[in-house]
Amino acid sequence: MCSVMQDINELPPELLSLIFWHRRGQCSQRDFDWLTVTWVCRRWRRVALAYPALWRTIYDGMGRSDKSWIPTFLDRALGAPLVVAIVFSKDAQYTVQALAPHAHMLRVFRLHTTRRAVLLSSYNLIKTTFPFLEELALACHPHQDDPDSDVPPPASYDLPRQNAPRLVDLDLCGLHFPWDSTVYSLLRSFRLSCPATRIPIHRLLLILQACPSLESLSMMERPWTSMR
Known part of the structure; x- marks a missing residue:
């Protein structure tokens, strides 16, 4: 598990942002479940907040x-x-x-x-x-x-x-x-x-x-x- 998280954390912000965008696209306009990506860690939150298309x-x-x-x-x-x-x-x-x-x-x-x-x-x-x-x-x-x-x-x-x-x-x-x-x-x-x-x-x-x-x-x- 630690190895998987380490691999994910090595992803560049641009790619991580696209993953977040894909997750958001899986939710309906009424659904805020995709916001959980901002709760995982500080880096994920920082990347999400810096990607305007998510919001x-x-x-x-x-x-x-x-x-x-x-x-x-x-x-x-x-x-x-x-x-x-x-x-x-x-x-x-x-x-x-x-x-x-x-x-x-x-x-x-x-x-x-x-x-x-x-x-x-x-x-x-x-x-x-x-x-x-x-x-x-x-x-x-x-x-x-x-x-x-x-x-x-x-x-x-x-x-x-x-x-x-x-x-x-x-x-x-x-x-x-x-x-x-x-x-x-x-x-x-x-x-x-x-x-x-x-x-x-x-x-x-x-x-x-x-x-x-x-x-x-x-x-x-x-x-x-x-x-x-």
């Missing part, structure tokens, strides 16, 4: 009340492009606020919420330039008893293409950017469900023309109208 994935979902780990992960991610999913979190606004200083590092951002105020907070992030953002999913499923029902929808917010030059996957449910927004160009995947207002058919055609590399298109509940 770049943030999943804040239902049933997870303790969020103290989120700022820690964001700080340890350093300059690694972030993968963030906020899925019907009870206190999603906390996560959105914690994410704000790091928003420019987002590579994937998924938000599913039942509260309009949370959606509005996420729109405030969109004022940022996203040089790494490739996938954006925003979904709002408000309840009738939503305490934020009087919050106006952020229809005036936009994400110009120049602010997200790498964006190729866009998923919108219950909301949309302005139909003439440049965000709808150069997409490879576009999903639109139950938009706040239906898309005019001529705008849909213009969007399709602006996405010559489009591979996947999904539109639910007849989200287009004829010109009148």
